[in-house]
Amino acid sequence: MSKSGTKVTISDMNFFVVGNNDSQYIKDLADNLDFRIKETQGSNYKLNQVQTLVLTALNILDEKETMANQEKSIKEAEKDTNQYRKNIQELEESKAEIVNLKNKLLNQNKGINDLKKQKDNLEKDNNDYRNRIQLQDQSIKELETKVESLKKEKEVLEEQIYNSQKRIIDLNRELESLNEK
Numbered sequence: 001m002s003k004s005g006t007k008v009t010i011s012d013m014n015f016f017v018v019g020n021n022d023s024q025y026i027k028d029l030a031d032n033l034d035f036r037i038k039e040t041q042g043s044n045y046k047l048n049q050v051q052t053l054v055l056t057a058l059n060i061l062d063e064k065e066t067m068a069n070q071e072k073s074i075k076e077a078e079k080d081t082n083q084y085r086k087n088i089q090e091l092e093e094s095k096a097e098i099v100n101l102k103n104k105l106l107n108q109n110k111g112i113n114d115l116k117k118q119k120d121n122l123e124k125d126n127n128d129y130r131n132r133i134q135l136q137d138q139s140i141k142e143l144e145t146k147v148e149s150l151k152k153e154k155e156v157l158e159e160q161i162y163n164s165q166k167r168i169i170d171l172n173r174e175l176e177s178l179n180e181k
Helices: 023-043 049-107 112-180
Strands: 004-010 013-019
Touching: 004 023, 013 023, 023 049, 049 112
Parallel strands: none
Antiparallel strands: 004 013
16 A cells, blocks of 8 residues: 555644545544544633643543553453353353252162262352352452442542643643733
8 A cells, every 4th residue: 555645634724644544534533633622622712722732632542541441341351251151151060960960869779878978069069159159249349349439539530630730721821921921
């Protein structure tokens, strides 16, 4: 694929983008960025162009990081899901084995004590699996509680960031007004 140039307009500025990508793809990216910049400017008319561009870039990076974290969480959840499926399969296999042992017990008179011991062992294993599942359920609940706690911490941090950004903007304006004097 050869390099080609595409003319785009972003934040009322013209650019000539050279690259290997399709020109429509580049135009779509530029339109998306232009829309985001205008959206940011529209949400706070007090921002100058540089502040708008920086805040837009920060928002895009935040979205990217959020998506990366979500992807990481999804991959971790898939690992957990696979382990749960394996545990469920083991439980189903244990249940099937218990049914087979019970059928054999009804058909055999000889070795009843041995079969009772096997049955007791299988029930113990089943209880162990149930206990493991209960521990996993408890672990899930603890993780859910931790997630909620982290969400609350995130909200507090976001509020702090927002307030800090407002303060920086106000200080920048004060500096600009002092420099003008």
